[in-house]
Amino acid sequence: MTLTRRQALVAGAGAVVATALPFGMPAFASEEDTQKHIMEFTGGKTPEAGKITLDAPEIAENGNTVPIGVTVDSPMTADSYVESVILLADGNPSPGVATFNFTPMSGTAAATTRMRLAKTQNVVAVAKMNDGSVFMDQKQIKVTIGGCGG
Amino acid sequence: MSTPKPRVKLPKSAAKDEIITIKTLISHDMESGQRKDKDGNAIPRKILNTFTCEFNGQAVFSCNMEPAISANPYFEFNARVPESGTFKFSWVDDDGTVITHEQDIEVK
Amino acid sequence: MKTRLTIISLAGGIALGCFAGLAHADPVDDTLEIDGQPMITRAPAPEGHPFDEVLSGWLFREAETRAVEADSFQNPGMLEVERAAEIWSTPEGTAGKSCETCHGDVSESMKGVGAHYPKWDKDANRPINIELQIDKCRTEQMGAEPYKFDAKDQKAMTALIKNQSLGEPMSVDLSQGDMQSWWDRGKDTYYTRTGQLNLSCSNCHEDSMGNMIRADHLSQGQVNGFPTYRLKQSALVSLHNRFRGCIRDTRAEFPKAFSDELMALEVYVTWRGTGLSVETPAVRQ
Numbered sequence: 001m002t003l004t005r006r007q008a009l010v011a012g013a014g015a016v017v018a019t020a021l022p023f024g025m026p027a028f029a030s031e032e033d034t035q036k037h038i039m040e041f042t043g044g045k046t047p048e049a050g051k052i053t054l055d056a057p058e059i060a061e062n063g064n065t066v067p068i069g070v071t072v073d074s075p076m077t078a079d080s081y082v083e084s085v086i087l088l089a090d091g092n093p094s095p096g097v098a099t100f101n102f103t104p105m106s107g108t109a110a111a112t113t114r115m116r117l118a119k120t121q122n123v124v125a126v127a128k129m130n131d132g133s134v135f136m137d138q139k140q141i142k143v144t145i146g147g148c149g150g
Numbered sequence: 151m152s153t154p155k156p157r158v159k160l161p162k163s164a165a166k167d168e169i170i171t172i173k174t175l176i177s178h179d180m181e182s183g184q185r186k187d188k189d190g191n192a193i194p195r196k197i198l199n200t201f202t203c204e205f206n207g208q209a210v211f212s213c214n215m216e217p218a219i220s221a222n223p224y225f226e227f228n229a230r231v232p233e234s235g236t237f238k239f240s241w242v243d244d245d246g247t248v249i250t251h252e253q254d255i256e257v258k
Numbered sequence: 259m260k261t262r263l264t265i266i267s268l269a270g271g272i273a274l275g276c277f278a279g280l281a282h283a284d285p286v287d288d289t290l291e292i293d294g295q296p297m298i299t300r301a302p303a304p305e306g307h308p309f310d311e312v313l314s315g316w317l318f319r320e321a322e323t324r325a326v327e328a329d330s331f332q333n334p335g336m337l338e339v340e341r342a343a344e345i346w347s348t349p350e351g352t353a354g355k356s357c358e359t360c361h362g363d364v365s366e367s368m369k370g371v372g373a374h375y376p377k378w379d380k381d382a383n384r385p386i387n388i389e390l391q392i393d394k395c396r397t398e399q400m401g402a403e404p405y406k407f408d409a410k411d412q413k414a415m416t417a418l419i420k421n422q423s424l425g426e427p428m429s430v431d432l433s434q435g436d437m438q439s440w441w442d443r444g445k446d447t448y449y450t451r452t453g454q455l456n457l458s459c460s461n462c463h464e465d466s467m468g469n470m471i472r473a474d475h476l477s478q479g480q481v482n483g484f485p486t487y488r489l490k491q492s493a494l495v496s497l498h499n500r501f502r503g504c505i506r507d508t509r510a511e512f513p514k515a516f517s518d519e520l521m522a523l524e525v526y527v528t529w530r531g532t533g534l535s536v537e538t539p540a541v542r543q
């Protein structure tokens with residue numbers, strides 16, 4: 001029998017949830033904090049689903065360096081483009097991760113970076129179009145600690 | 151710490167209005183402000199907080215970074231190239247230092 | 259089914275479910291090319307090796323981590339390699355020499371060199387690794403101080419030199435000097451249980467290779483990627499740092515870096531990876 005990574009994680013459930021921060025246990029952000037940040041970004045509008053895709057691993061091999069990317073469906077012309085995308089994480093000490101600002105010169109509304117995740121949590125990406133409409137995608141990323149390697 | 155030297159990767163030439171991929175990587179600890187030293191004192195936050203990319207003076211892409219961005223920040227993004235010119239990249243440190251890098255591209 | 263339970267007797271009675279409920283996952287069936295250059299991540303084991311095939315740790319990592327190593331541009335370890343290229347040509351010490359003064363262009367003079375260390379050193383009458391070879395140059399040729407263990411520049415310079423052997427299969431020449439007896443000693447260390455957890459290198463990297471130790475996928479513990487860019491530290495990690503980390507995790511006192519014990523271990527463990535490409539700076543979790 002070969003267990004998949006996920007099965008292995010479930011099997012060892014007690015061991016997997018942990019913080020990647022080496023010293024101390026800072027207070028963590030919450031879903032409410034994150035919601036507040038979203039509303040500040042959208043100007044009070046509730047984002048719709050669609051148009052934006054958040055690309056991230058289901059399980060992060062190390063929470064210190066998690067690749068994360070966003071792509072927004074937009075023609076990126078002077079008339080119709082994505083102004084910005086905010087990335088938030090609801091289980092870090094504070095929800096803010098990054099804000100990507102695009103222009104029609106970006107050609108494509110897509111960007112990739114690497115982020116820190118203190119524990120298993122939801123990562124949220126919200127896109128704001130130049131006409132003021134807002135779209136959202138979110139993903140839960142599991143953060144594990146290793147054996148000796150972690 | 152000496153000024154970090156950024157790495158930037160983009161093509162030397164492109165067709166007019168081609169959308170190219172740009173990758174950047176820079177050495178920086180991105181000290182989050184959440185860690186403590188051996189004596190239990192908080193290590194103050196010191197991160198690169200802003201990254202910008204311009205082409206011939208026009209904004210292409212920028213990013214406002216929070217301490218949740220990993221050490222040695224990496225970005226991959228796109229740019230439309232309307233004409234030959236110069237890409238200018240800059241990274242702003244919390245301490246006010248600005249690191250810049252320029253690279254030319256030729257439209258054939 | 260390869261799941262096995264290991265019962266660990268713990269001094270002090272500390273309950274730790276470290277090895278309970280092991281799950282097995284095969285190394286991935288994937289090929290590594292770094293900037294298009296193929297790497298040997300699976301090689302037939304040398305005679306007398308406990309495995310039939312030696313496997314790079316790259317095969318045990320997740321897709322995202324593997325991808326970072328495959329694109330040298332994205333690999334943050336390369337920032338240090340680039341920085342070391344400047345150190346290479348910067349004079350230091352009383353003789354006013356840089357590495358370049360004697361060795362010229364690093365990409366020519368050091369090509370393939372790092373793949374065949376540790377080497378027997380007649381003067382020291384013991385094997386030396388790249389770190390000690392650099393120190394030898396610094397003290398004897400440049401009139402500079404040896405690097406402190408794990409100084410940022412030591413790791414960067416070692417990575418620069420090993421990176422010039424990227425793709426080259428590793429081997430050690432055991433016919434030189436007394437290398438064979440150091441190999442024997444390293445083998446003894448490899449199989450000797452230490453620490454409160456009573457673990458040897460072989461318990462994890464031979465008996466349990468491929469198993470999950472909590473969420474960590476145990477590899478063969480190969481050294482072909484050191485110094486390695488570790489995501490955990492977000493920095494280069496040297497081989498002797500990793501040795502000490504492993505020994506510490508068995509809850510044992512760990513030997514000094516470059517001590518006879520760890521140098522012998524480096525000789526033996528390098529031999530265990532014979533034929534694997536140098537991947538320095540590899541990217542690991």
